[in-house]
Amino acid sequence: MTDDRAPSAPAADGFPPTPGSLDxxxxxxxxxxxxxxxxxxxxxxxxxxxxxxxxxxxxxxxxxxxxxxxxxxxxxxxxxxxxxxxxxxxxxxxxxxxxxxxxxxxxxxxxxxxxxxxxxxxxxxxxxxxxxxxxxxxxxxxxxxxxxxxxxxxxxxxxxxxxxxxxxxxxxxRSGPAALTAPAPPDPTDAGSLPGEVLVPAGPFTMGTSAEPWALDNERPAHRREVAAFHLDTSPVTCGAYQRFMADGGYTDPRWWAPEGWDMVREHGLTAPLFWHRDAGQWLRRRFGVTEPVPDDEPVLHVSWYEADAYARWAGRRLPTESEWEKAARHDPATGRSLRYPWGDTDPTPEHANLGQRHLRPARVGAYPAGRAPSGAGQLIGDVWEWTSSDFLPYPGFVAFPYREYSDVFFGPGHKVLRGGSFAVDQVACRGTFRNWDLPVRRQIFSGFRTARDA
Missing domain, CATH: 1.20.120.450 (dinb family like domain)
Structure with missing residues (x-):
């Protein structure tokens, strides 16, 4: 997440009227x-x-x-x-x-x-x-x-x-023995029957919000976006799929990398996601003080934007734009509405998503069927922050509130947008409109991704 600062001179009032139904x-x-x-x-x-x-x-x-x-x-x-x-x-x-x-x-x-x-x-x-x-x-x-x-x-x-x-x-x-413990997340119920991707039809949808009372300034205001038809991965990219990219020379072939990403690979000698290492022919990872085998069917974690982008190129796909991600997560074609969350307007429960540090890891792909969006995509909220291809930019009509240093100073091509939250995010700071951003080199954050392709 980004840093913040104390209040300076307040910005102009960008907070919209709240719905009359709020008690x-x-x-x-x-x-x-x-x-x-x-x-x-x-x-x-x-x-x-x-x-x-x-x-x-x-x-x-x-x-x-x-x-x-x-x-x-x-x-x-x-x-x-x-x-x-x-x-x-x-x-x-x-x-x-x-x-x-x-x-x-x-x-x-x-x-x-x-x-x-x-x-x-x-x-x-x-x-x-x-x-x-x-x-x-x-x-x-x-x-x-x-x-x-x-x-x-x-x-x-x-x-x-x-x-x-x-x-x-x-x-x-931190090094040393584990200081935190948590139970494993729930197992998937129908992962084997899920399609690899879903089709999100072309058309407009409402992006952002003007009604969510605690939405932050960069989520505002609600506005219409036209999005072309596209296919999106049903689930985040798994560790097993990412290992196939690695085994195919993903970290040694400059064809897949943005120039700055290839420079990062060579400068730091990258060969795998952060916290992974190979021992006796097996990939292991360190997770909160515990060393364990890398699980094939969990979303890959601790990858930079450059790594996500390289994988997508290798797979013949691309990262979704921020607009595509939000449409897949929020748009309900049956009503034309944009929902608060993929499953509807109700607050998350433990049946909907992996949030709030209840578990210290992502759930296996296919978990949380109650949390799937009308598009059919799952695990869009919680588990891993998902890199998008988009730069962090203001929405049309953006007004900084209550201070410009929360969002305004970070707008521009230097930061990439992440969506959806992770297992480390509480529901109060995670919703269908919530926007996170970070430098494309960041790997220590709880970041993963899913890929898309044009329809």
Missing amino acids: PEALRRRALDALLTARARTATLTDSVEDGELTAQHSPLMSPLVWDLAHIGNQEEQWLLRAVGGRQALRPEIDGLYDAFEHPRSARPSLPLLAPAEARTYASDVRGRALDILEAAPLHEGGRPLERAGFAFGMIAQHEQQHDETMLITHQL
């Missing part, structure tokens, strides 16, 4: 549940290791876990206590330490960060005051933009869950 008290309960769920996960990720591991930097790509912990509290203080509640600042002197734009991740261990016990106390103190503000905040349609429909509370819950995902990446990068 402020239901939204208040939803916000409370989202905040408590996020904090419980933060505690799991930080209480599972000793203080020395919280303050260590396990990779220059990631912050020390203790930085994320205090940053979560600092963002909550700035937005909920100060901006919404009008409260006096608790710790204004630490704002700069936890400004993600001011200090790159590689430099954060050298900062005078709060120690683990102090960081926990600070985040807890902020949370207690934030819940008092939530209890009294007006969430009606005519309220201030940050309060309307509980947007600021939803934004902060999403922010914390995004950093929880970041901390889970750090757990994957």
Whole structure:
């Protein structure tokens, strides 16, 4: 996920009116549940290791876990206590330490960060005051933009869950024995009968949203897109399929690679996805401190955009565009509507998708039949973030809200869009319109892909 920063001068109000059917008290309960769920996960990720591991930097790509912990509290203080509640600042002197734009991740261990016990106390103190503000905040349609429909509370819950995902990446990068455990995801029920691809017919659909109350600025506004007919993989590309690409010389043949990707392969000597290694003729992977055989029927994980693009070229296919991905995931041809999720408008349940760190791995392809889209494609939500071919760009009519550094500064050809979430994403930060983005070289993220072809 991308970094974020504290509020600067607020942008123009880009938050649309919320639907009249939204009940402020239901939204208040939803916000409370989202905040408590996020904090419980933060505690799991930080209480599972000793203080020395919280303050260590396990990779220059990631912050020390203790930085994320205090940053979560600092963002909550700035937005909920100060901006919404009008409260006096608790710790204004630490704002700069936890400004993600001011200090790159590689430099954060050298900062005078709060120690683990102090960081926990600070985040807890902020949370207690934030819940008092939530209890009294007006969430009606005519309220201030940050309060309307509980947007600021939803934004902060999403922010914390995004950093929880970041901390889970750090757990994957750390060495030593496993600190986290989770049961395996459910087995597929009909994987053998699924077609290899689905046809998504040509035509317009509504992309993005103007109605989802907690949607972030880059998901807005809803707009019509015309999409030509295309075929899309029914499931994400599996580890077994990716091994066939590797065995056919995928990492040694420049024909399949974008020039920058081929440079990356040669510079770093890449031969397989991150965390894979070969031993006694078998591919193994390290997953949260456990070494295990690579499962053939799981979606491939920890591949960069360049690797996904190379595989697609080798297979005679391509990565889907962001518009194609969203149409396959949301468009219901029977009604002409765009759904909130592939299965409909209801929130995800454990039967729909692999979300929320319930499992520490993707489910095998064919799992979650209840989560399939009208197009027939499955596992579009959860399991692995899916690279698309699209650059991260604003939608027509985009307005930065509540600060331009969340999305606006990242727009352009340098970042590629990922869709759908992963097993590491909570449902509050994952929906059919949610847009993630990252540099095309990134491999430590929980990224996979599926491929497409023109009809």
